[in-house]
Amino acid sequence: MLDASFASPALGVTKQYKVYLPAGYDALTTRRYPVVYMLHGLGGDETNWVDGGKLDAVADELRLQAIVVMPDGDDSFYVNSVTPADQAACLGKKPPFSRDQRAEDYCVASARYDDYITRDLVGHVDATYRTIAERRARGIGGLSMGGFGALQLAMRHPDLFAATASHSGLDALLYVGPHPYAADKVVLLEDVTSWGRGVGIIGEHIRAIFGKDVANWRAHDPAWLAKELDDGELAIYLDCGTEDRLLLQNGAQYLHDVLLARGVAHEWYLGPGDHDFAFWGQRIDDSLGFFTRALAPAAP
Secondary structure (H helix, E strand, O other): OEEEEEEEOOOOEEEEEEEEOOOOOOOOOOOEEOEEEEEOOOOOOOOHHHHOOOHHHHHHHHOOOOEEEEEOOOOOOOOEOOOOOOHHHHHOOOOOOOOOOOHHHHOOOOOEHHHHHHHHHHHHHHHHOOEOOOHHHEEEEEEOHHHHHHHHHHHHOOOOOOEEEEEOOOOOOOEEEOOOOOHHHOEEOOOHHHOOHHHOHHHHHHHHHHOOOHHHHHOOOHHHHHHHOOOOOOEEEEEEEOOOOOOHHHHHHHHHHHHHHHOOOOEEEEEOOOOOHHHHHHHHHHHHHHHHHHOOOOEO
C-alpha cells in the first residue's frame, strides 16, 4: 500500500491518496492492470478503506489483479458544487464532519470535485501507473457519501467507467419515503430547499452543494439517472444493511426497483447490518469480486 499525492487543477490544491498495487506489479514490468477507484464517506479521507475496511488485506486474500486508488474527497459528495469555495474562510475553521482532518488538507481553492475525480485523478493515475487506460478496465465504488459519488459519477461519465459499486450509499438523493420502503407509496422530493431540514448541519451542507434548482439534484441523483439506463450499459453492485441508522436501505431498495423496472441487470444485497465498517468490512470482498468479473483483466 502506497501513500501518494498529486496537484489537482480542478481543486487548486495538492490532494493525498492511497494506492494498492497487486502482487507482482514490480516484477511483471510490462503487465497492465484494471483500476478500481474506491471513495470514502462523509467525514472520512483516503485512509478509511484501509484502516476501517482492511481493503488491502481483503485484496491480498482475493489475489486481486487490479490497482485500487483511494482518494481524499473531503465532504464533497464528489460533485462540482454550485456554491463557490472560500478557501480563506475555510482555513480559519475546523472541518465540520471530521475529528482528525486538518484544515490545510481540507480547504480547496475551487470545489470542482467531479472534475477532480474524472479528469485530474483518472489522468494522473493513468499517467503514473501501468493501467489499462480504457473504460472497459475502469470501475468506481464507495461507501455512504462515496457510494453516492461512485454511482452518479459512473452514470454521468459513461465514457470513463464500466462498473460501479455502492455500499450503503445515498442511492436515491430525492427519496422522501416511506420508511420502511413500500414500492407503491414512494414519494420523491420536489422542493429541494427543504432537503434535510431535520438533520441540521448535514442538510445545510448538502443544500449548499446542490443548490436550489431541482434539475441539478436530478442530474446527480443515481435513482433518477437510472431511469435512462439500458441493460448492459453499466455493471452495478448495490448493498445496504437492514439496520442502517440513516435509513439508506429504503432509497437503495427504490434504486433496486428502478433498475428492475428498466430491466437492468445488477448485483444486489440487503441484509443485517448498520451504517458502519462492521457491515462494509464484510461486503468489500463482494464488491472487489464484482469488479474482477465486470472489468477487463490484467494483460501482459
